[in-house]
Amino acid sequence: MNNIVSVNITRFIVLVLIQVLVLNNINFLGYINPYIYILFIILFPIKNNRLLFIFLGFLLGLAVDLFLDSGGVHAAACVSIAYARPVILKFAFGMSYEHQTMRFGSTEFGQRFTYFSIITLIHHLILFSLEIFNTSKIILILKKSLFSSIFTILLCLLITILFSKKNK
Amino acid sequence: MQQIINFLIRNKTFLLFLLLFSISLTLIFQSHSYHKSKFINSANFFTGGIYQSVNNIKQYFSLKKENKTLLEENNRLKSILFNSETGASKQTYLVENNSDNYKLIPAQVYKNSYSATNNYLTINKGIKDSVSQDFGVITSKGIIGIIDNTSNNYARVMSILNTNSRINVQLKKTNHFGTLIWDTESPTHVNLIDVPKLAPVTAGDTIITGGRSTIFPKGIPVGEVVSFKLDETENYYNIKIKLFNDMTNVGHVYIIENLDTEEISILNNQDE
Numbered sequence: 001m002n003n004i005v006s007v008n009i010t011r012f013i014v015l016v017l018i019q020v021l022v023l024n025n026i027n028f029l030g031y032i033n034p035y036i037y038i039l040f041i042i043l044f045p046i047k048n049n050r051l052l053f054i055f056l057g058f059l060l061g062l063a064v065d066l067f068l069d070s071g072g073v074h075a076a077a078c079v080s081i082a083y084a085r086p087v088i089l090k091f092a093f094g095m096s097y098e099h100q101t102m103r104f105g106s107t108e109f110g111q112r113f114t115y116f117s118i119i120t121l122i123h124h125l126i127l128f129s130l131e132i133f134n135t136s137k138i139i140l141i142l143k144k145s146l147f148s149s150i151f152t153i154l155l156c157l158l159i160t161i162l163f164s165k166k167n168k
Numbered sequence: 169m170q171q172i173i174n175f176l177i178r179n180k181t182f183l184l185f186l187l188l189f190s191i192s193l194t195l196i197f198q199s200h201s202y203h204k205s206k207f208i209n210s211a212n213f214f215t216g217g218i219y220q221s222v223n224n225i226k227q228y229f230s231l232k233k234e235n236k237t238l239l240e241e242n243n244r245l246k247s248i249l250f251n252s253e254t255g256a257s258k259q260t261y262l263v264e265n266n267s268d269n270y271k272l273i274p275a276q277v278y279k280n281s282y283s284a285t286n287n288y289l290t291i292n293k294g295i296k297d298s299v300s301q302d303f304g305v306i307t308s309k310g311i312i313g314i315i316d317n318t319s320n321n322y323a324r325v326m327s328i329l330n331t332n333s334r335i336n337v338q339l340k341k342t343n344h345f346g347t348l349i350w351d352t353e354s355p356t357h358v359n360l361i362d363v364p365k366l367a368p369v370t371a372g373d374t375i376i377t378g379g380r381s382t383i384f385p386k387g388i389p390v391g392e393v394v395s396f397k398l399d400e401t402e403n404y405y406n407i408k409i410k411l412f413n414d415m416t417n418v419g420h421v422y423i424i425e426n427l428d429t430e431e432i433s434i435l436n437n438q439d440e
Contacts, residue, residue, distance in 0.1 A: 027416075030283065030354070033283060051181060051184055066214075067218075068281065069210050069288035070284065071198065071199025072191065072193065075195065076189055076193060131284060
């Protein structure tokens with residue numbers, strides 16, 4: 001139990017720092033940045049206290065907001081995906097996810113890909129709609145979400161593959 | 169009563185979600201209005217401190233470039249100095265009128281962003297260095313933005329690449345004023361609106377700050393005209409401007425303090 005808590009605390013801090021200090025300076029093609037800090041929400045233990053989980057999601061977003069001067073857009077997006085995660089899990093992995101002690105490393109690649117993509121897409125869509133906050137720029141919102149999502153999904157999958165090897 | 173409590177317990181996750189989501193929304197709306205985003209900003213001691221320690225390492229990588237810009241600026245200032253001594257064409261660059269009106273404070277940029285729609289910079293001067301809200305920030309090449317939030321050691325600058333930014337500028341050759349805004353399209357270009365149709369605009373014209381606001385002194389270069397067209401009302405130009413300074417690469421900056429701000433604002437308030 002203690003192990004899980006400490007792993008998640010470290011993950012929280014490391015992901016936020018990497019996000020704000022390294023990844024937000026990439027600006028590939030001018031505006032494409034990966035937002036891999038949502039890995040914290042993606043990889044959070046499935047058997048959890050939902051209230052705590054949603055609150056942690058809020059804290060995570062707020063921490064990123066503090067560094068990026070973005071008001072509360074990251075917090076809003078993170079709270080939403082933290083709230084919606086059980087539904088997405090059910091959709092991606094089927095009903096079985098609740099009954100087993102599932103580990104992300106041992107799931108099928110296709111299922112994991114669906115799960116990552118849906119969470120990332122929802123997060124980015126909310127993030128950019130709130131950040132730009134202008135219906136006349138809807139093309140820009142969609143463009144930004146799509147390209148950043150591709151970048152984020154790729155990086156998240158790579159990171160999980162890299163780090164799950166070590167655990168085995 | 170019982171039913172209300174039952175309802176609350178049953179829907180506690182959803183209610184918590186709603187609560188946190190609305191807190192975030194409030195923060196977003198606050199950040200949209202200038203001078204109101206007090207709470208969440210990168211000028212506090214925690215985030216500022218982390219940016220500082222990273223910047224201490226990062227600045228070594230750009231030493232050569234920084235040296236070069238400083239050399240160029242020195243060179244230009246020296247040439248202005250020598251020219252003014254010999255009485256030849258008196259060039260004016262930074263401060264046109266009485267030099268006692270403005271105080272310059274050098275600072276360093278710790279964090280810069282240019283890909284969001286509302287961009288901010290964090291710099292390493294704060295209340296301790298007598299920096300406060302509404303001071304202008306420039307580089308040797310052009311303007312950067314306006315300070316909108318300060319803590320003890322750090323200050324946050326609202327970049328000109330911010331949809332809330334409105335800066336008064338003018339054409340260099342005539343005195344036609346306009347407002348500088350950003351349409352979020354590219355970090356190298358900004359837009360100038362509200363320039364009357366009568367103004368003789370041509371591509372390549374230089375845009376400088378107008379002396380109308382108390383923030384920037386008159387005559388700081390901003391950029392040059394790339395293209396222009398009339399807006400929907402057919403009375404004003406919408407001008408696209410290429411910035412002189414590269415907003416994606418900002419190291420050392422100067423903070424401008426206008427020592428007359430108070431006097432001018434008192435005068436303006438009497439009018440109303």
